[in-house]
Amino acid sequence: MNIIKNLYNWIDERVKLEDLVNFLGKKYVPVHRNSVWYYFGGVSLFFFIIQVVTGILLLFYYKGSADLAFESIQFIMSKVQFGWLIRSIHSWAANLFILAAFIHMFSVYFEKSYRKPREITWVTGMLMFFLALGFGFSGYLLPWNELAFFATKVGTDIAGAVPLIGETLKIFLRGGEEVTGATLSRLFGFHVALLPGIFTALLTIHLLLVQRQGMSEPLRVEALKQSEKKTMPFFPNFLLRDLLLWLLILNVLAILAVFFPSELGRKADLFASAPAGIKPEWYFLFMFQTLKYIPAHLLIFEGEVVGILLFMVAGVLWLLVPFWDTKSSKGQQNRLINYLGLFAVIFIIVLTILGWIA
Amino acid sequence: MKSFLSFLLLISFFGIYSNASATEDQCFVCHESIGGAEVELYKKDIHFKKGISCSGCHGGDSTSEDMETAMSKADGFIGVPKGANVSKVCTKCHSNAQIMIKQYNSALPWNQEALLAQSVHGNLSVSGKEQIVSCTTCHNTHGIVNVKDPSSPVYPVNLPKTCAKCHSDAKYMRTYNPALPVDQLDKYRTSKHGILNAKGDPKVAECTSCHGSHEIRSSKDVKSKVYAINLPKTCSTCHSNSNYMQGYNIPSDQFDKYSGSVHGKLLLEKNDFNAPACNDCHGNHSATPPGIESISKVCGTCHALNAELFSSSPHKKAFDQKRLPECETCHGDHAIITATDKLLGVQNGAVCKWCHGDKPESKAFQTAKFMRELRDSLVNEEENALLLINDAEQKGIEISDVKFKLRDAKQALFESRTMVHSFDQSKFSETIDKGLNVTTSVTQDMSNAIDDYYFRRWGLGVSSLIITILAMSLFFYIKRIEKS
Numbered sequence: 001m002n003i004i005k006n007l008y009n010w011i012d013e014r015v016k017l018e019d020l021v022n023f024l025g026k027k028y029v030p031v032h033r034n035s036v037w038y039y040f041g042g043v044s045l046f047f048f049i050i051q052v053v054t055g056i057l058l059l060f061y062y063k064g065s066a067d068l069a070f071e072s073i074q075f076i077m078s079k080v081q082f083g084w085l086i087r088s089i090h091s092w093a094a095n096l097f098i099l100a101a102f103i104h105m106f107s108v109y110f111e112k113s114y115r116k117p118r119e120i121t122w123v124t125g126m127l128m129f130f131l132a133l134g135f136g137f138s139g140y141l142l143p144w145n146e147l148a149f150f151a152t153k154v155g156t157d158i159a160g161a162v163p164l165i166g167e168t169l170k171i172f173l174r175g176g177e178e179v180t181g182a183t184l185s186r187l188f189g190f191h192v193a194l195l196p197g198i199f200t201a202l203l204t205i206h207l208l209l210v211q212r213q214g215m216s217e218p219l220r221v222e223a224l225k226q227s228e229k230k231t232m233p234f235f236p237n238f239l240l241r242d243l244l245l246w247l248l249i250l251n252v253l254a255i256l257a258v259f260f261p262s263e264l265g266r267k268a269d270l271f272a273s274a275p276a277g278i279k280p281e282w283y284f285l286f287m288f289q290t291l292k293y294i295p296a297h298l299l300i301f302e303g304e305v306v307g308i309l310l311f312m313v314a315g316v317l318w319l320l321v322p323f324w325d326t327k328s329s330k331g332q333q334n335r336l337i338n339y340l341g342l343f344a345v346i347f348i349i350v351l352t353i354l355g356w357i358a
Numbered sequence: 359m360k361s362f363l364s365f366l367l368l369i370s371f372f373g374i375y376s377n378a379s380a381t382e383d384q385c386f387v388c389h390e391s392i393g394g395a396e397v398e399l400y401k402k403d404i405h406f407k408k409g410i411s412c413s414g415c416h417g418g419d420s421t422s423e424d425m426e427t428a429m430s431k432a433d434g435f436i437g438v439p440k441g442a443n444v445s446k447v448c449t450k451c452h453s454n455a456q457i458m459i460k461q462y463n464s465a466l467p468w469n470q471e472a473l474l475a476q477s478v479h480g481n482l483s484v485s486g487k488e489q490i491v492s493c494t495t496c497h498n499t500h501g502i503v504n505v506k507d508p509s510s511p512v513y514p515v516n517l518p519k520t521c522a523k524c525h526s527d528a529k530y531m532r533t534y535n536p537a538l539p540v541d542q543l544d545k546y547r548t549s550k551h552g553i554l555n556a557k558g559d560p561k562v563a564e565c566t567s568c569h570g571s572h573e574i575r576s577s578k579d580v581k582s583k584v585y586a587i588n589l590p591k592t593c594s595t596c597h598s599n600s601n602y603m604q605g606y607n608i609p610s611d612q613f614d615k616y617s618g619s620v621h622g623k624l625l626l627e628k629n630d631f632n633a634p635a636c637n638d639c640h641g642n643h644s645a646t647p648p649g650i651e652s653i654s655k656v657c658g659t660c661h662a663l664n665a666e667l668f669s670s671s672p673h674k675k676a677f678d679q680k681r682l683p684e685c686e687t688c689h690g691d692h693a694i695i696t697a698t699d700k701l702l703g704v705q706n707g708a709v710c711k712w713c714h715g716d717k718p719e720s721k722a723f724q725t726a727k728f729m730r731e732l733r734d735s736l737v738n739e740e741e742n743a744l745l746l747i748n749d750a751e752q753k754g755i756e757i758s759d760v761k762f763k764l765r766d767a768k769q770a771l772f773e774s775r776t777m778v779h780s781f782d783q784s785k786f787s788e789t790i791d792k793g794l795n796v797t798t799s800v801t802q803d804m805s806n807a808i809d810d811y812y813f814r815r816w817g818l819g820v821s822s823l824i825i826t827i828l829a830m831s832l833f834f835y836i837k838r839i840e841k842s
Contacts (some may be wrong), residue, residue: 078756078807085814237840244832251825258818261754 027234030217035232037107038215042242044104046249047097048203051135054090055192062142064188066181069144070267077264088257096253098136098283101129109321109341112328113216119322121213124206126319131199136281138191141184149268150278152187153179158291161304162312180270219331279355286348287311289355318344384428385412385420399501402509408462415439415447442488445471449493473572478579484533496520512571514560518543518552521565545644552644561602563645568592584642587625589635590616612636615693634660654684661685667779699737702778703730725783732790733774739797740767746804755807760800767796 011017029038061080063072076083105125108114114122141152156179160170175182221229232238280288290311294303317324327334389397389412400406405414413420413428418435422428429435439447449471451457458464470493474480479491496512503510511520522543524530531540546552546564554562566574568584575582583592594613596602603610616622616636624633639656640646648656654674658665668674668684677684688709689697701709703726704718710726717723743764751757770793777789 074756074758078759084756232840237836240832240836240839244829244836247825247829247832251822251829254818254821254825258814263754264756 021235024235025233027211027214028231029215029234029238030221031230031232032218032221034107034111034218037103037111038238039242039245040100040104040107041210043245043249044097044100045203045207046242046246047093047100048199050093050250050253051090051097052196054086054093057086058090059192064142064185066144066184066268069142069184070264073143073264077261084261085254085257088261089253091262092253092256092260094136094139095282096249098132101132102283105129106341106345108216110338111216111218112325112334112337113218114322114328115216115325116322116329118209118213118216121206121209122322123319124202124209128199128202128206130315131195131202133283134195135191135199136283138187138195140281141179141187142191143264144184144268145265146268146272146275147265147278149179149270150274151280152183153274154278154288155280155284156183158288158304158308161302162308163305178270219328219333222331282352282356285355286351289351289358292358314344383411383413383420384423385416385418388423388425388428396500399499403500403502404504405502441485442492444492444494445474445489470572477570477572477574478576479574490534495524512566514562514564514567515555515558517564517566518546518555542643545641549641549643549645550647563596567596568642584637586631586635587629589637590622590626593636612692615691619690619692619694620696621694632660650681650683651678653686657685663776664779667776671779671781673781697775699730699733702733703727705730722781725781728783729778729786732787733771736767736771736774736790736793736797739794739801740764740771743767743797743800743804746801746808750804750807750811753808753811755811757804757807760803763796763803764800767793767800769793770796 008017029035058076061072061076061083063069073087076087078084080086108122108125137152137155141148156170156173159173160166162169171177173183173186174180175186217229279285291304291307294307296303298306321337322329325334325337328337386397386400386406400412411420412418413435416436416438417433418429419427419433427433436443452466453468453471455468458466458468474489474491474493480489482488483490498511505512507513508515510516525538526540526543528540531538542565547556551563555564568589570583575585577584579585580587582588590613597608598610598613600610617626621633624630625635637645638659639648654665654668658669664685674684676682677687683691688701700707704711704715704723708715708726708730710722714720714722714726747757747761747764750760770789774786774789774793777786780786
């Protein structure tokens with residue numbers, strides 16, 4: 001223990017750790033019946049950290065070219081010590097990261113935590129959420145297997161239907177007219193360099209803002225007298241609870257990786273016909289399924305284009321919710337927000353299930 | 359046949375266009391008085407005998423004694439038909455069913471012209487104005503006789519020579535198909551068919567028996583009678599007809615046997631052109647059964663390694679001495695079935711047992727026994743390795759590279775089948791050992807992978823325990839600090 005204390009003192013002399021400890025010691029987390037949702041921000045962060053660590057380990061062996069990608073993952077899965085574990089954890093954590101981000105986003109939305117003064121926190125969070133979807137899309141192709149190849153083809157085809165910029169966007173994503181090795185190299189670059197770089201910058205801003213502004217209180221708690229509010233010290237209480245949850249999640253990840261290791265499937269064949277039932281990853285499924293239900297033509301417009309436009313408008317409105325929901329910022333109840341959020345949750349769940357069983 | 363058809367064709371024609379009898383035919387009367395080879399030939403012509411006048415082919419008025427009138431263009435006189443007109447003259451009757459049936463009560467088919475047009479001979483000649491072959495090319499002009507008449511150029515015994523007029527003329531054939539050999543007649547004369555044909559046997563196969571007559575197509579044409587998948591049926595037309603084959607002292611069940619053989623199934627059911635048809639073993643124009651000593655060479659044209667190994671094995675000398683047909687002794691001839699492991703060894707059903715089964719102490723017996731046991735061991739090892747791979751696959755272990763590796767064991771099994779023909783223990787062992795090394799390596803890899811799979815679970819158990827202890831410690835620590 002003396003060694004730890006000496007080390008702490010050594011660092012404290014140089015960087016004044018005491019100030020930071022004092023700052024953390026003064027931070028409190030509101031305690032109320034919905035406090036549990038606070039943990040999902042930390043859970044999302046934990047999954048992101050796991051992704052970074054396992055991603056770096058995979059990078060030691062992964063080769064991002066059409067000729068070698070599939071074989072390099074075969075090698076990781078069969079020859080590299082614990083390669084199967086690292087890849088399976090990376091794959092499971094990717095999905096759970098997006099699930100945690102979904103939950104975190106909706107909990108913030110329903111608690112109206114985006115309201116003034118936390119608009120920037122919400123916007124950075126939403127941008128990270130979109131980047132997380134980008135991580136999922138770009139990472140899905142990297143094994144260069146049959147399913148990934150055709151799902152990327154379908155996905156980029158949908159991007160190609162975006163009005164005005166669609167064709168350019170499609171060619172940009174594919175690195176050409178078709179999904180080829182060039183697409184793999186490009187998405188690999190996005191996945192390991194571009195997206196992590198932007199994500200890290202946004203995450204830094206997001207976390208700094210959370211630390212600076214503290215945890216948001218729900219409107220009903222905010223309205224209470226100071227003496228009626230319950231709180232919990234951020235350090236060490238909340239942080240230790242976070243740590244406890246992270247440990248449990250780590251165990252769940254290990255169980256999933258051992259009992260349901262990530263599959264590899266068949267190597268992508270550019271000249272083969274698409275296998276039946278090609279579907280995107282589950283987090284894109286509700287959009288994919290919606291586009292399938294929209295008729296080919298709506299009046300003079302193409303159904304798919306209308307669908308994509310609607311999703312884009314919905315996404316922009318969702319991103320900018322702190323700026324048009326002025327009632328919440330004034331501390332007033334806004335039931336419209338709740339109804340819209342409820343509709344979005346039900347819509348996503350129902351369409352995802354329909355897409356899954358289709 | 360061709361002569362007969364042509365003959366009837368001319369009969370029909372003359373029947374329509376000239377009702378005059380030969381004696382009333384002023385063309386013939388006049389030309390006979392002048393003399394000439396055409397008239398002499400025509401006297402023997404089947405059309406002449408049917409009362410068909412010269413004007414039937416040449417046009418004009420055969421009833422008129424006046425030469426100007428008889429040979430008047432106004433009356434349709436065309437003189438000597440040339441080029442494409444030659445066949446047109448014949449087909450005026452021979453392609454007209456009404457004339458052939460009603461006028462001459464003929465049973466001849468009236469589609470020869472259509473068949474000829476679709477045949478390889480129906481292509482345009484180098485002049486581009488006519489077909490390569492017209493009716494008279496094979497049937498003659500004024501001396502056309504029934505196809506069954508031994509003097510007909512298309513009488514079976516004469517037919518090879520008739521065809522050879524063009525097909526043995528290298529200069530002529532070069533203008534149409536330089537790649538086509540011109541030695542078919544020479545080869546044919548060395549064949550059983552050709553020898554008997556030369557002796558005057560009209561029943562044996564000649565050119566049209568296999569290639570067809572008017573409908574001859576390129577052997578590469580799928581409709582050709584000698585196209586690979588059609589050839590066995592073509593040969594069987596005669597060879598499966600026991601009545602027809604009477605007197606030749608050969609069986610007539612070859613086609614049935616062949617159809618059920620590994621070769622027949624491949625060619626006739628799976629359309630695998632790598633499998634041999636009759637001509638691949640017997641030759642085509644020079645068709646004859648391969649001699650006892652040359653069977654391994656004939657089979658060796660495809661099964662090259664087997665033949666080479668056999669030729670250098672102790673069996674070669676022994677087989678030659680005992681006058682045993684080489685490959686055929688163990689594998690059969692037309693009814694060759696897929697060679698399986700059952701053929702090898704000294705147990706019931708093994709072919710080695712036929713000669714060596716009664717001498718267990720002999721080297722040959724021991725070799726056969728050893729080879730079978732060795733091969734069985736590789737088969738078993740490969741099956742075990744495959745079971746382990748499947749087990750590993752079920753457990754989610756990556757197996758594609760070991761599966762690929764195991765193909766070498768399968769390859770060794772294939773090679774060992776060939777190596778059997780060396781009848782040499784050391785060579786055979788060498789091949790089997792290659793496979794056994796692979797199966798040992800694969801089995802080891804898979805056993806390690808499956809052990810690793812169970813180790814994963816143990817590892818998970820241990821790590822879960824550690825995490826649980828940590829989590830519980832943390833939980834109680836949190837409780838403690840929150841309480842305080």
